[in-house]
Amino acid sequence: MTSTPAWxxxxxxxxxxxxxxxxxxxxxxxxxxxxxMNAQSLQxxxxxxxxxxxSRSRQKLWRKGEASGHTQRVHEIRLDCDADVLLLSVTQEGxxxxxxxxxxxxxxxxxxxxxxxxxxxTDPVLKDPDLIxx
Amino acid sequence: MTSTPAWxxxxxxxxxxxxxxxxxxxxxxxxxxxxxMNAQSLQxxxxxxxxxxxSRSRQKLWRKGEASGHTQRVHEIRLDCDADVLLLSVTQEGxxxxxxxxxxxxxxxxxxxxxxxxxxxTDPVLKDPDLIxx
Numbered sequence: 001m002t003s004t005p006a007w008x009x010x011x012x013x014x015x016x017x018x019x020x021x022x023x024x025x026x027x028x029x030x031x032x033x034x035x036x037m038n039a040q041s042l043q044x045x046x047x048x049x050x051x052x053x054x055s056r057s058r059q060k061l062w063r064k065g066e067a068s069g070h071t072q073r074v075h076e077i078r079l080d081c082d083a084d085v086l087l088l089s090v091t092q093e094g095x096x097x098x099x100x101x102x103x104x105x106x107x108x109x110x111x112x113x114x115x116x117x118x119x120x121x122t123d124p125v126l127k128d129p130d131l132i133x134x
Numbered sequence: 135m136t137s138t139p140a141w142x143x144x145x146x147x148x149x150x151x152x153x154x155x156x157x158x159x160x161x162x163x164x165x166x167x168x169x170x171m172n173a174q175s176l177q178x179x180x181x182x183x184x185x186x187x188x189s190r191s192r193q194k195l196w197r198k199g200e201a202s203g204h205t206q207r208v209h210e211i212r213l214d215c216d217a218d219v220l221l222l223s224v225t226q227e228g229x230x231x232x233x234x235x236x237x238x239x240x241x242x243x244x245x246x247x248x249x250x251x252x253x254x255x256t257d258p259v260l261k262d263p264d265l266i267x268x
Contacts, residue, residue: 005249022156022165029163031156034219046247078240079253081232085168087240098215106212106221113180115139119213 008039012084018054021086023097026075032097033105035062037086049074051088068132070094094127101125101132142173146217152188155220157231160209166231167239169196171220183208185222202266204228228261235259235266 013019018036025032035053037045041061044052051072055062065071076089098105107123147153152170159166169187171179175195178186185206189196199205210223232239241257 005251007244007246007249007251007253010253020154020168022168024165031158031165031221034154034156034214046244046251077244079242079244080168080239081234081236081241082239085240087165100215102215105214105216106219107215108213110141110180110211110213112141115141117139117141117180119141119144 004039005043008043010083011039011042011079011086012082013039014084018056019084019086021051021053021088023051023072023088023090023092026089026091030104031106032072032090032092032103035064042086045074045088046077051090065093068094068096068099070096070132072097096126096132099129099133101127101129138173139177142177144217145173145176145213145220147173148218152190153218153220155185155187155222157185157206157222157224157226160223160225164238165240166206166224166226166237169198176220179208179222180211185224199227202228202230202233204230204266206231230260230266233263233267235261235263 017038020034021037022034023032038054041052041054051064051074053062071093072090074088074090078087102123107121108119109122111118111120151172154168155171156168157166172188175186175188185198185208187196205227206224208222208224212221236257236259241255242253243256245252245254
């Protein structure tokens with residue numbers, strides 16, 4: 001029988017056993033992406049030092065970079081006051097976190113303040129996704 | 135009849151009509167907190183220039199700082215590739231985002247790598263919460 005470590009028990013996973021994890025670039029401070037973790041992926045992240053998420057669409061562990069090579073080396077893991085969000089400080093291999101080939105998934109910015117405001121892409125595609133996912 | 139602006143229709147709110155919003159300090163880059171927004175709070179945020187969230191516990195609009203004075207001036211709003219997470223660049227009034235009186239809600243850091251790892255508070259309380267919420 002394996003018992004749950006206390007530090008895992010401290011984390012408030014949701015009804016699906018998941019918690020959102022923010023990945024932030026350790027050097028630039030840029031927020032790169034948000035993904036989900038379950039207890040197993042969090043433990044494997046800590047053990048391996050590389051970010052492991054839970055893919056909700058594929059319903060399996062997602063070792064970030066397994067297909068793209070864009071792994072994330074994890075330097076620090078933080079937990080918020082409600083214990084229901086994780087914050088990872090990472091080094092992003094290849095400088096690309098997003099599946100669109102951009103540095104960050106947050107590449108769209110709201111321009112304007114009225115009903116005609118728009119989400120505008122502000123960040124360049126650094127690498128063609130077709131070349132990333134061969 | 136009011137129609138939904140296109141930029142709101144672009145946002146993927148969840149089954150409860152909510153989307154998580156990360157507040158990041160515009161100057162330091164520090165991730166301060168994560169809270170929820172519905173369409174109304176997002177629109178009011180854009181209109182007013184101050185962060186307005188949706189309180190799930192109180193089931194009402196939460197104009198950040200209404201009780202504490204610790205408002206958040208919003209400089210930029212970003213949307214991620216899946217359109218299901220928002221990222222706000224803010225100036226945090228009073229330098230305190232967390233209800234515990236700390237700068238950031240992410241004040242606990244995981245120390246250690248094994249079963250005996252621990253969440254350790256690394257950040258000072260800047261102001262006694264009893265003095266913030268009078």
